[in-house]
Amino acid sequence: MPIQSQYDVIIIGAGPGGLSCAATLAASNLSVLLIDRKKEIGPKPCGGxxxxxxxxxxxxxxxxxxxxxxxxxxxxxxxxxxxxxxxxxxxDRTALAKALLNRIQGSANITLRTGTPVAAISEKEISIGNEHISCRYLVGADGANSLTRRYLGIPTRARxxxxxxxxxxxxxxxxxxxxxxxxxxxxxxxxxxxxxxxxxxxxxxxxxxxxxxxxxxxxxxxxxxxxxxxxxxxxxxxxxxxxxSYDYQGLESGNCFLVGEAAGLVHGITGEGIYPALISGTEVGKKILDPHYKISIADILRTKKAQDRLARLLAQxxxxxxxxxxxxxxxxxxxxxxxxxxxxxx
Ligand SMILES: Cc1cc2nc3c(=O)[nH]c(=O)nc-3n(C[C@H](O)[C@H](O)[C@H](O)COP(=O)(O)OP(=O)(O)OC[C@H]3O[C@@H](n4cnc5c(N)ncnc54)[C@H](O)[C@@H]3O)c2cc1C
CATH class of the missing domain: 3.30.9 (D-Amino Acid Oxidase; Chain A, domain 2)
Known part of the structure; x- marks a missing residue:
């Protein structure tokens, strides 16, 4: 697909959160730009x-x-x-990425750009060097040091x-x-x-x-x-x-969403972050497809709350x-x- 200056959805980050969000939007009538700073999608320090x-x-x-x-x-x-x-x-995270990339392969509505760091975000627009791309929905799936989270002004208090x-x-x-x-x-x-x-x-x-x-x-x-x-x-x-990053403070802010570790969805004891990223990415994708859809991550939040509480006790x-x-x-x-x-x- 040729590079456009406007998309319905921009997803920053092609980790498990961003990929599962893109997979949910695959074959829809929304134009989606999935963008990652890494040249190769997959490798990340992670136990798997x-x-x-x-x-x-x-x-x-x-x-x-x-x-x-x-x-x-x-x-x-x-x-x-x-x-x-x-x-x-x-x-292995490379194998995981391959499995998730297969789900969007051949989807004409999705453009994947790798080796492309997003440098700045302003209202409904991202900047890559001198290039500016606008969108209706922005999804921050950009991991533990999320630029999107900083743009939304959400501090990260637990790292x-x-x-x-x-x-x-x-x-x-x-x-x-x-x-x-x-x-x-x-x-x-x-x-x-x-x-x-x-x-x-x-x-x-x-x-x-x-x-x-x-x-x-x-x-x-x-x-x-x-x-x-x-x-x-x-x-x-x-x-x-x-x-x-395990400080969760919500997923939605208007037409901007955070998924996975950008949202702080990591469990405090086990450090499990892949599963919450997969689920939250999918849920945010569903919400974008249907604005009346209610995002459902209650199970993850229940486990996270219990683990985070135990982690705080053990940390004393x-x-x-x-x-x-x-x-x-x-x-x-x-x-x-x-x-x-x-x-x-x-
Ligand atoms: C040492 C270690 C071990 C771990 N072990 C486990 C484990 O065993 N099991 C488990 O479930 N979890 C584990 N985790 C946590 C897990 O790796 C993460 O929670 C998970 O990868 C989160 O997925 P994500 O898609 O939210 O973010 P990520 O996988 O971090 O993906 C974010 C993507 O965004 C891209 N990006 C970031 N900023 C920009 C930008 N400005 N422009 C463009 N792209 C950008 C990055 O390149 C990256 O590809 C571990 C973490 C660490 C550090």
């Missing part, structure tokens, strides 16, 4: 962990490493936790940082890197955790946290020691980091947080309470 509810939305279009158990490490103790009805899936090594699947280690591992250890990782997530192309070994709760320098130092303790030499593996210093941390990990291990905890997490 998806719960079944998110993975099922992909309808088998994205390969994964799927598992019915997780190795939970609490201090020196390890337990295999069966997931029952809630298996987990680890995907974390996640980082990981992308280890080759052939990496030697003292633990089984083909399994999912979660390491809970308040002294080393603060209230959050470290992870091993094997996807079909690489193994993500990472951790994350909120600098206002646990100093990042300390976390990085502890993480490096932890990696060495697993018998892993990461010196040739790419190290990646990314901001995680003092004995209560220690007890809670221990109780939560114990509850996952006990069959009688496991299902309730898993329903909160996944």
């Amino acid at each position: 962990l998806m719960t079944s509810r998110g993975f099922s939305l992909l309808k088998g279009a994205c390969s994964s490493v799927s598992t019915q158990t997780v190795s939970l490490h609490l201090g020196k103790r390890t337990q295999e936790v069966p997931l029952g009805k809630r298996p987990l899936h680890v995907i 974390g940082l996640g980082f990981h090594y992308r280890l080759p699947t052939s990496q030697k280690a003292d633990i089984d890197l083909s399994a999912i591992h979660i390491f809970l250890d308040r002294n080393r990782f603060g209230p959050w955790y470290a992870w091993v997530l094997p996807n079909p192309s690489f193994v993500s070994l990472g951790t994350g946290g909120d600098a206002s709760v646990f100093p990042m320098g300390k976390l990085r130092k502890h993480f490096d020691r932890f990696v060495a303790s697993l018998g892993i030499d990461p010196s040739t593996a790419p190290f990646e980091a990314g901001v995680i 210093n003092g004995p209560l947080a220690g007890i809670l941390h221990h109780a939560a990990s114990l509850a996952v291990r006990l069959p009688s309470s496991r299902e309730r905890v898993l329903s909160l997490l996944a």
Whole structure:
């Protein structure tokens, strides 16, 4: 499609949020510009962990490493936790993007521009260098450092940082890197955790946290020691980091929408952001197609509220947080309470 100076809808960001919004608008009579600053759609620092509810939305279009158990490490103790009805899936973000791009391929109403950073937004108009493009609806799917969110004047009060090594699947280690591992250890990782997530192309070994709760320098130092303790030499593996924004303050402002992480839709404990991005992108697409449609993200907000509350409790210093941390990990291990905890997490 030739470049126009006016579209019905402009979506900034072709992550899972922007792509699912575009897929919902595909084959409609609206002209849509989907624009991303990256040349290649897909790669992003991300563990790729998806719960079944998110993975099922992909309808088998994205390969994964799927598992019915997780190795939970609490201090020196390890337990295999069966997931029952809630298996987990680890995907590669490039494969996820490919699966979502397939949904808009051939849609004559959608123009995809890559390698194109949006530099500024003004009322119903975006600027790319000297080029100005106007629209009726603007969708900010531009991730944790959203320009659209800043344009709307919505501050981001809760931010974390996640980082990981992308280890080759052939990496030697003292633990089984083909399994999912979660390491809970308040002294080393603060209230959050470290992870091993094997996807079909690489193994993500990472951790994350909120600098206002646990100093990042300390976390990085502890993480490096932890990696060495697993018998892993990461010196040739790419190290990646990314901001995680989890301050949700709404999706809609007139004809402007925020989806996914631009809206702060990340769960406070698990850091799950792919599923909320897929759902919110689809819901915003439906709203644009039918202005009477009521956006429905109540399930996501319920889980997020519960996780964010728990995260705040765990982030406190003092004995209560220690007890809670221990109780939560114990509850996952006990069959009688496991299902309730898993329903909160996944
Ligand atoms: C280390 C780490 C590990 C994580 N692990 C997991 C995990 O295991 N499971 C999970 O569910 N979530 C995880 N997350 C969170 C998850 O990656 C995000 O929540 C998810 O990608 C959000 O999707 P999105 O579409 O909203 O934004 P993004 O995927 O961030 O996409 C935003 C897009 O907007 C583009 N963009 C931004 N600004 C502009 C601009 N000005 N102009 C043009 N384009 C722009 C970017 O290039 C990008 O492609 C992790 C995050 C980090 C940092």
